[in-house]
Amino acid sequence: MQELHDAPLAPLTTFRLGGPATRLITAGTDAEVIDAVRAADDTGTPLLVIGGGSNLVIGDKxxxxxxxxxxxxxxxxxxxxxxxxxxEVWTDAVARTVAAGLAGIECLAGIPGSAGATPIQNVGAYGQEVSATITDVVAYDRATRATVTLTNEECAFSYRHSRFKAEPERYVVLRVRFQLEDADGLSAPVKYAETARVLGVEPGDRVPLARARETVLALRAGKGMVLDPEDHDTWSAGSFFTNPILTEEQFAAFHACVREHLGEGTEPPAYPAGEGHTKTSAAWLIDKAGFTKGYGSGPVRISTKHTLALTNRGEATTADLLALAREVVAGVHDTFGITLVNEPVTVGVSLDD
Structure with a gap:
C-alpha cells in the first residue's frame, strides 16, 4: 500500500482538474482497501474513493x-x-470478454474508468447497461463494518443510478460479478438504433462480437469518447449531463416550449422511460439552446465532436468547468424549462453553488 501526502489528484481524473489531497493511499488488494477505509472511519477522516477518475469533478481546493x-x-x-x-480497467475487461466469445457487455467498449465504478452509475451506452448482466456486487459496508454481497435486486439499479449512488458514504465496491452469454461468437441482440444502422442490421439482430465492439469504439471515438492524451476533446468526463426523464405533464410543457422556440413542425427526441414517463436527449436540448459543438472561448469548451461533453483544453480549472456547466444549465432551462443534472460526481463543489 502506497501513501503520499499533499498529493495531486488532477492526474488521476480524465478531466485533469482538481487540487491535491491531504493524503493519497493506493491500495492493491481488497484487504488494503478495507484497512484504509476502516482507518479513515476510526479517526473521522473524510474519505474520497477513486477508481479510474472518469466520472469525477474535484474542486480546485x-x-x-x-x-x-x-x-x-x-x-x-x-x-x-x-x-x-x-x-480492473473496464475497457480491458470488455476486450477480454469479447476475445473469450462472451456477449453482454461488448457495447460498453471504450468507456473509461474502473470495473468497480460501473454498478455505482449503472454504466450504459449503445443499448446496454451493466445492470442487465450484473448478478451481484461484493462491497465493504461502512455502516456494519463488514464485507457484504448485494444481489442485482438489492443494488436497486435504475437509469444511471443505484443503491451505491443513493448511499455514497456507505459502500465501497470491491468486486463485481456478471452473467454473460455464449452465443457462438455473436453479440447480444443489438438494441441501439444508431449501432444497428452503422452495422447494417435491424434492431434485435446479432452480429459477430468483435464487429460489435469495433463499431462501438469507432462511434465513441467519433464523439471524442475514447481517451486519447493528444485529443483535448477526450479531456472530459464523457457525457456531463444525464438525459432528462419527464412525466406526461412535464413533457407536454416541454413540447409547448419546443414549438414556441423552434416552430410548430419540430418534434423533440422522445423515448419510452417506463409508465407515464418519457426520456428526451440532453445533447439535443443543449444544441437547440444554442450551445453547439465547440462552444466557448475559454479554457473549458463544449467538445468539437459531441455537445454532451465539456472539455479541458489544457489550462483549465474546475471553476472554469463549473462556469460553463452553469451557463449551459441556465440556457437550457430558459429555453425549454428543463433543468439538466450533471452525471459526474462532484467533490468539494456543486453546480448549485
Whole structure:
C-alpha cells in the first residue's frame, strides 16, 4: 500500500482538474482497501474513493482528507460467469470478454474508468447497461463494518443510478460479478438504433462480437469518447449531463416550449422511460439552446465532436468547468424549462453553488 501526502489528484481524473489531497493511499488488494477505509472511519477522516477518475469533478481546493485509489486487479472467468476486481480497467475487461466469445457487455467498449465504478452509475451506452448482466456486487459496508454481497435486486439499479449512488458514504465496491452469454461468437441482440444502422442490421439482430465492439469504439471515438492524451476533446468526463426523464405533464410543457422556440413542425427526441414517463436527449436540448459543438472561448469548451461533453483544453480549472456547466444549465432551462443534472460526481463543489 502506497501513501503520499499533499498529493495531486488532477492526474488521476480524465478531466485533469482538481487540487491535491491531504493524503493519497493506493491500495492493491481488497484487504488494503478495507484497512484504509476502516482507518479513515476510526479517526473521522473524510474519505474520497477513486477508481479510474472518469466520472469525477474535484474542486480546485482539493480534498482535505484521505483519497483512496483502488488499484486492485482480478479477472476470473468460470464458463459464462465473470468476476472483476474493482480496480480492473473496464475497457480491458470488455476486450477480454469479447476475445473469450462472451456477449453482454461488448457495447460498453471504450468507456473509461474502473470495473468497480460501473454498478455505482449503472454504466450504459449503445443499448446496454451493466445492470442487465450484473448478478451481484461484493462491497465493504461502512455502516456494519463488514464485507457484504448485494444481489442485482438489492443494488436497486435504475437509469444511471443505484443503491451505491443513493448511499455514497456507505459502500465501497470491491468486486463485481456478471452473467454473460455464449452465443457462438455473436453479440447480444443489438438494441441501439444508431449501432444497428452503422452495422447494417435491424434492431434485435446479432452480429459477430468483435464487429460489435469495433463499431462501438469507432462511434465513441467519433464523439471524442475514447481517451486519447493528444485529443483535448477526450479531456472530459464523457457525457456531463444525464438525459432528462419527464412525466406526461412535464413533457407536454416541454413540447409547448419546443414549438414556441423552434416552430410548430419540430418534434423533440422522445423515448419510452417506463409508465407515464418519457426520456428526451440532453445533447439535443443543449444544441437547440444554442450551445453547439465547440462552444466557448475559454479554457473549458463544449467538445468539437459531441455537445454532451465539456472539455479541458489544457489550462483549465474546475471553476472554469463549473462556469460553463452553469451557463449551459441556465440556457437550457430558459429555453425549454428543463433543468439538466450533471452525471459526474462532484467533490468539494456543486453546480448549485
Amino acid at each position: 482539493g480534498f482535505e482528507g484521505t483519497a483512496l485509489r483502488i488499484a486492485t486487479r482480478g479477472f476470473e472467468l468460470d464458463g459464462t460467469r465473470l468476476e472483476l476486481a474493482a480496480g
